[in-house]
Amino acid sequence: MTIQVQKFGKVLNARPAGREAFLAIRPSLPSHNVDAGSDRGKTEDIIIDFDGVEVLTPSFADEFVTPLTQLYPGRISFANTENITVRKTLAFLSEDWPKGTYQS
Amino acid sequence: MDTGLRHPLVAAAFAWATATKDVAPSQEQYCESRDHLNARMERLRSTMMKEGISETTAFLLHAILSEIGGNSFDHNIGQWRDIPGAFFGHATEEKELIVALADRGQGIRTTLQRVRPSMRSDEEALRVAFLERISGRAPERRGNGLKFVRQTIMEDGIDLFFQSGAATYSLEEKRESWGRTEEQIPGCFATLTIRR
Numbered sequence: 001m002t003i004q005v006q007k008f009g010k011v012l013n014a015r016p017a018g019r020e021a022f023l024a025i026r027p028s029l030p031s032h033n034v035d036a037g038s039d040r041g042k043t044e045d046i047i048i049d050f051d052g053v054e055v056l057t058p059s060f061a062d063e064f065v066t067p068l069t070q071l072y073p074g075r076i077s078f079a080n081t082e083n084i085t086v087r088k089t090l091a092f093l094s095e096d097w098p099k100g101t102y103q104s
Numbered sequence: 105m106d107t108g109l110r111h112p113l114v115a116a117a118f119a120w121a122t123a124t125k126d127v128a129p130s131q132e133q134y135c136e137s138r139d140h141l142n143a144r145m146e147r148l149r150s151t152m153m154k155e156g157i158s159e160t161t162a163f164l165l166h167a168i169l170s171e172i173g174g175n176s177f178d179h180n181i182g183q184w185r186d187i188p189g190a191f192f193g194h195a196t197e198e199k200e201l202i203v204a205l206a207d208r209g210q211g212i213r214t215t216l217q218r219v220r221p222s223m224r225s226d227e228e229a230l231r232v233a234f235l236e237r238i239s240g241r242a243p244e245r246r247g248n249g250l251k252f253v254r255q256t257i258m259e260d261g262i263d264l265f266f267q268s269g270a271a272t273y274s275l276e277e278k279r280e281s282w283g284r285t286e287e288q289i290p291g292c293f294a295t296l297t298i299r300r
Binding site (some may be wrong): 011013014015016054055056057058059062083084085088092093096099 | 138145146160163164166167170171174178215237243249251252255256
């Protein structure tokens with residue numbers, strides 16, 4: 001599953017907005033299927049794609065990305081992380097994520 | 105701080121943050137809500153890029169300001185001392201861009217005492233805010249913002265002055281210093297300088 005982060009905006013910079021974004025995406029996550037007894041969520045990887053994102057802050061990402069890293073340990077990957085704020089935010093938060101989740 | 109306070113924008117922010125009367129700042133600088141703040145930060149980024157400041161610096165400054173300004177709203181909702189919201193202004197000078205933020209909220213020490221009641225001084229609180237990962241509203245995850253700010257400007261050469269209570273922190277040309285001043289700011293006050 002690929003999450004196109006820019007669908008939540010190009011400037012992602014507030015904790016409440018990150019929380020709202022996570023609540024919005026959660027019903028469509030594979031974990032939903034795990035709860036329902038499906039096998040899909042047990043094996044599907046999650047790609048978090050930052051294409052088009054101009055500003056990402058730790059406040060937003062800590063509410064949106066961090067829960068995903070906890071729900072899918074070892075199954076998260078990142079795409080289009082060239083933006084400086086995306087790189088710095090992911091590198092900063094990854095200190096608290098499961099080891100190896102993000103390689104800067 | 106003496107040099108920075110000479111600038112009218114910085115002086116206005118400082119005066120507002122320390123005023124005993126609860127008068128709102130000018131409409132150009134007053135952000136009553138987070139939406140106002142976001143709109144002004146967007147406008148600043150647009151201004152920076154028109155003036156030839158690199159896109160990378162503009163994006164980074166937007167992220168840093170979001171963390172500092174966001175704290176005003178995240179930690180003071182329902183607990184403003186008088187006027188809700190934040191002061192946000194910028195000034196473009198020949199050799200630098202100056203941004204000033206301030207709020208009339210609870211300040212760093214009061215916020216952190218909610219999760220660390222033993223905290224006794226503004227200086228200790230400011231060091232914790234910039235150096236440690238701690239939550240001001242535990243058990244929610246909070247408190248990473250200023251550490252991110254410090255780390256980022258250490259790497260990218262944006263200058264910062266920050267004060268809450270009597271404690272000050274400054275980072276100028278990647279050299280940081282911690283201090284104490286007589287003129288207290290109950291909430292928070294910050295200036296950032298980007299040299300061209």
